[in-house]
Amino acid sequence: MPAPSAPPAIVLDLRPEGPLDRATVPRFHQELQDRLRGIKGPDVRLDLSAVTSMDSAGAALCHVVQTSVVRAGGTLRLVASSTEAREALSLFRVRDADATDSAPPPTTFFERLGGSVASAAAATVELLVLFTDTLHYTFLGIFGRHEKLRGATVVEQMVRIGLESLGIVSLISLLVGLTVALQSAFQLRQFGANIYIADLIGIAMTREMGPLMTAILIAGRCGSSVAAEISTMVITEEVDALKVMGVNPVRFLVVPRFLAITITQPLLTVMADVLGILGGFFVAVTYLQVGATPFLDQLTGALQVKDILTGLVKSVAFAWIIVFVGAHRGFAVHGGAEGVGRATTSSVVQAIFLVIAADAFFSLLFYFGG
Numbered sequence: 001m002p003a004p005s006a007p008p009a010i011v012l013d014l015r016p017e018g019p020l021d022r023a024t025v026p027r028f029h030q031e032l033q034d035r036l037r038g039i040k041g042p043d044v045r046l047d048l049s050a051v052t053s054m055d056s057a058g059a060a061l062c063h064v065v066q067t068s069v070v071r072a073g074g075t076l077r078l079v080a081s082s083t084e085a086r087e088a089l090s091l092f093r094v095r096d097a098d099a100t101d102s103a104p105p106p107t108t109f110f111e112r113l114g115g116s117v118a119s120a121a122a123a124t125v126e127l128l129v130l131f132t133d134t135l136h137y138t139f140l141g142i143f144g145r146h147e148k149l150r151g152a153t154v155v156e157q158m159v160r161i162g163l164e165s166l167g168i169v170s171l172i173s174l175l176v177g178l179t180v181a182l183q184s185a186f187q188l189r190q191f192g193a194n195i196y197i198a199d200l201i202g203i204a205m206t207r208e209m210g211p212l213m214t215a216i217l218i219a220g221r222c223g224s225s226v227a228a229e230i231s232t233m234v235i236t237e238e239v240d241a242l243k244v245m246g247v248n249p250v251r252f253l254v255v256p257r258f259l260a261i262t263i264t265q266p267l268l269t270v271m272a273d274v275l276g277i278l279g280g281f282f283v284a285v286t287y288l289q290v291g292a293t294p295f296l297d298q299l300t301g302a303l304q305v306k307d308i309l310t311g312l313v314k315s316v317a318f319a320w321i322i323v324f325v326g327a328h329r330g331f332a333v334h335g336g337a338e339g340v341g342r343a344t345t346s347s348v349v350q351a352i353f354l355v356i357a358a359d360a361f362f363s364l365l366f367y368f369g370g
Helices: 025-036 056-071 083-091 109-143 151-161 163-190 194-235 238-244 249-286 292-302 305-331 336-368
Strands: 011-014 018-020 043-048 051-054 075-081
Touching: 011 025, 018 056, 025 056, 043 056, 051 056, 051 083, 056 075, 056 083, 075 083, 109 249, 109 305, 151 163, 151 194, 151 249, 163 194, 163 249, 194 238, 194 249, 194 292, 194 305, 194 336, 238 249, 249 292, 249 305, 305 336
Parallel strands: 011 043, 018 051, 043 075
Antiparallel strands: none
């Protein structure tokens, strides 16, 4: 005996006319509820071709229609839409296609790997384009005749990135110097090599710890700020407004921050070096009974100009990584307030990762390069 066939789906045609806004949405919503009451598995066709205007209430109604139809076990299809309706659905990110929540097909490992490689390659190209544009507009802003850079904007960013970060960078550097010297002091005392604490802390702070710790702190404090500010401007369409006014967003938003962090990052690194060495000096004098004059003589004999320049070169490279990663994540934001949070978090994580990777690269380069 053949199995009974399923009853055919009930077809409902919905075609609102005129404006679909907060004034007309209640009436249309009530009509929808009346027509869907008691119906299972309807095939609803939504025709928005006659809609002359749509606001957030109309877009929300489309989402409500979609949810109601899916809960009733049916499907919702958009058969036509006016230009105004399409723009509103796109602006408020309401799906305008089939509303069935079908799961995406599973992907293989190689498909995911290929997608990750393609995304990384695209992000690298975007970063290079951003870097090139920034250098171009920086050169025009400094040496050009028509597009002069506003010095007050650069000074404001220098205060925010450099001066306001001085306290936390100084404190952390002093504590790092104290900790490194204290952990090394016990081993040095066993061999009677107390005086070499000056060599250790001086070279470690100037070549590695000073630039690296400063970059990590600036990435967390200022890199996230750059990403959050730019991504918020993208979400609120301020970046689009700049383009409409003929102002390039890179020149207006990135160049001042680029110059500010390029100037202040080496200065903060020098301050971190000094305070880190000062922390080691305290440990040498109080714990290892090394005199102040022998410590300074040993330090000046151990440190070379190359050590200081190595740290400064690293600091500039780290500064560029921080500002370009933050700006790139900010311009690439999507998804509203949630997207701003994702951009801020990813900018910090990516910047710190690239800073540590760059530090390893420069350490190998300067070590084997002589």
